[in-house]
Amino acid sequence: MTDESADESPKQPLSESQEQPTDESADDESAAETFSLADFHDASQEAGRPVLTAAAAARALEITQDEAREGLEALTAHGDVERLSVEPDPVVWYPSELEDLTDRERVVVFPKRREVIVDRPDQFTRAQLAQFAHLADGNGEQGYRYVLRAEDIWQAPHDTFEGLCRTMRQALGQRSEPLEEWVESQWDRAHQFRLTTHEDGYTVLEAKSPEVMGNVARQKLDEEHVHAPISDTEDWVREGAEAAIKRLLYEAGYPVQDHRELESGEDLSIDLEIELRGYQQTWIDRFAESGEGVFVGPPGSGKTVAAMGAMAHVGGETLVLVPSRDLVRQWADAVVEYTSLKPEQVGQYHGGRKEVRPVTIATYQIAGMDRHRSLFDDRQWGLVVFDECQHVPSDIYRRSTHLQSRHRLGLSASPIREDDRQTEIFTLVGPPIGTDWEALFEAGFVAEPELEIRYVPWGDDEQRNAYASADGRERYRIAAKNRGKVDDVRYLLSAHPDAKALVFVDYLEQGRDLAAALDVPFLSGETPHHERRRRLEEFRTNERDVLVLSRIGDEGIDLPTADLAIVASGLGGSRRQGTQRAGRTMRPAGGALVYVLATRGTREEDFARKQLQHLGRKGLTVREQTLEQTESESEEKGE
Known part of the structure; x- marks a missing residue:
């Protein structure tokens, strides 16, 4: 059935309150209570477009068409949406704010999904949102998508629920009762248990009520965690079991407040001699x-x-x-x-x-x-x-x-x-x-690197044939060690002759081969500490411009002057590894570049794309480039 024929279908029977409205404004209020602007946005999301017919809204929200029409008319009366009659199409509604989206910040709340979409947010809004929501997608193209998770509410930096509510309303520019009810329920969960220190020095687990102690803590904990009950709301905790108790109750959905009186050790006067951002x-x-x-x-x-x-x-x-x-x-x-x-x-x-x-x-x-x-x-x-x-x-x-x-x-x-x-x-x-990372990029504290995935062809038929006959993890290993990547690494280094470059690999054999081809050092876990320090110092002092690194470069090596990273293999490992390797160029100086090499037409393509999606959600722009042949081959052929 088309939208047009649906709008002309017989009306549904009216309820008693609808048959005898006291006045027009009361009817509008009743409709508004059951059909909010958030409902409109939910239906719009379902329909995949910003304009809705009454029939489309009814289908998305699973209500009658008359209920949808009355709700839309009420929103029109309140100025939240605009009504437009289009021939030969039926009447459509669209948000009033659609007309000036390009001029101002816009916040749209989806209470059912506990999501907030923000277009052109200012720094204040983002700082407020960061206190109670998780930035799930920050690429900015479709707006910033924040998700409210239980753990975000449990960890909100507020002493009272009222203080958290004020922050939410400031950030959202509106009050959402369904969302606030859920947030309050999570806030209450986060204050059901706490660890305290008894006057005799041992640790006590306290519950807010006998019910939550009996139904939650005493169901999850056993003699490994507590000695015995002290009262209906208190248990005597075994020494050293505090971390396990916190983990078990957290997993049960009840984070524990830790109010123990722990020893602070000897005083130590420390002054910071650098200005904080x-x-x-x-x-x-x-x-x-x-x-x-x-x-x-x-x-x-x-x-x-x-x-x-x-x-x-x-x-x-x-x-x-x-x-x-x-x-x-x-x-x-x-x-x-x-x-x-x-x-x-x-x-x-x-x-x-x-x-x-x-x-x-x-x-x-x-x-x-x-x-x-x-x-x-x-x-x-x-x-x-x-x-x-x-x-x-x-x-x-x-x-x-x-x-x-x-x-x-x-x-x-x-x-x-x-x-x-x-x-x-x-x-x-x-x-x-x-x-959130995007805020640091915009403020100039951290340079946003340019990320590019480069799909590299096979360097020779031997490896291509080996890949075709292999399976499982072996296929990934062969694709990662594709010898065609050596030529592309050479090309990228020649294209950026003044760059301080790091080349990352996952396999020792590949690292040695690359280092030999480039005539540069290869640092791995096998490299003696004294030699590793010497090579890194050479890099820091500009005596050396290129290093090949194994997984030791993923964490714990400070390379503040690196402005070019080439990931020859390794992004198939984990999202964290992708963040660490791509992030090695994130420093206040601009112009950082990250190239990720993946063998074309193999599982490595999917791995690289998947791991860099994690960085894309943090606000980084990721490009893709398919190489028909390596650049060095093109140069040799005069192309």
Whole structure:
């Protein structure tokens, strides 16, 4: 049935209230209550166009056509939509704001989906939205799409629900009762349980009511977690079980407020000797409110400096945990450079040096070893910092989270995991604190790199035939090591002769071959630490312009002058790996370029496209280029 014939169908029977309206305005109010502007947008989304007939609205919202027509007429009377009669088409309605969308910010709320679409948002709106919603798509072309998730409400930086509501209404420019009802329900969930310290020194789990204690906590926890009940709303917690309790109740949908009176350790006066950016100070302020959190931002946004600001705020002895020995040294140097601390107050603890000092930087691996743990357990830390904290949920690294401290802080450019254990990051360390990437790009604090996926043809028939006869992971390995990529890497380096370039690979054999073809060093886990430091220093001081890196370059290597990244293989690994490798060029200086090479017509194409979609949702522009033949071949043929 066409829209036109649907509009001419017999009217549905009216309800008693519709048959005897008291007056026209009362009828409009009744219709408006059952058909809001948000409903209009929901129906418009379903229909895939901004104009609706009454029949289209009725189908999308599963109501009668008369109910849809009356609701649309009520919205017209309120000035929310415009009515237009078009021959030979039926009457259509469209949003009044459609006429001036190009001139101002527009916020559209979809309460049923708990989504907010914002077109041309200003910095204030985005800062407000970041306090209670997750930026799911920030490419700006179809507007910014925010999603309200339970964890966003649980972690909102507000002391009261009323304060959160004020922020929501400021950001949305309107009041959405269905959305606010859901937010209030999540806010209430986040305040049902808390951990406190009993006057005798042990930990107590408190519930807001006997019902929630009995129906939730005592169903999820057992003798491994609690000794015994103290009352209908209190349980005596076993020492060391706090993290497990927080994780289990979080997974059950009830985050636990941690109000324990933990020892803060010896006082340590720290002054920050670098000026903070506005958003860094905001991160620190939000950390100060809760005493824990994870700073989330792109590479180059200054998470390490912000962490030092948190150290200064805490004013206590600090343990910093990092994934590699190289990062230990970099952290130690940075603490001395950017704070008032002296070198003798900063210790390094790893395979080569074992110093425990007021500020100690150690690797996760060594902090988790039984023979070293007592050194860290015996000291009362005011703050533990978990750098690259996306590692924390892994079975090896999570042992380090058993270390007790008054405050916890994580740092990560991309706190996502392919095993879907990322929620454990926030239960073990703290809630996410960050600024959306697009805002940092626009403000000029971080340069937005240009990303291009280049689909490269096979370099020879031998590999093409091997790929055709292989299956599973072996096919990806063959495509990743396509020798045709060597020519394209050469071409890209020659096209950017003045660039400081990093070439990333996933396979040692491929890295050695590329390094030999380019006559440059290859740094991998097999490279001795002293040689690795020397090569990196050469790169920093402009003595060397090109390095080939294995996975050691994904995290923990500070390359602030890199302005060109070529990913020869590796984006098939994980979204986090894609973020780290592409993000190595994100620094305040502009003009950064990232090229991702994928063998044309193979599974590597899909892998690369999928992983870079994650960066596209953060606001980066991703181009695609299909190469018929490598540029070097074209030059040889004089084309």
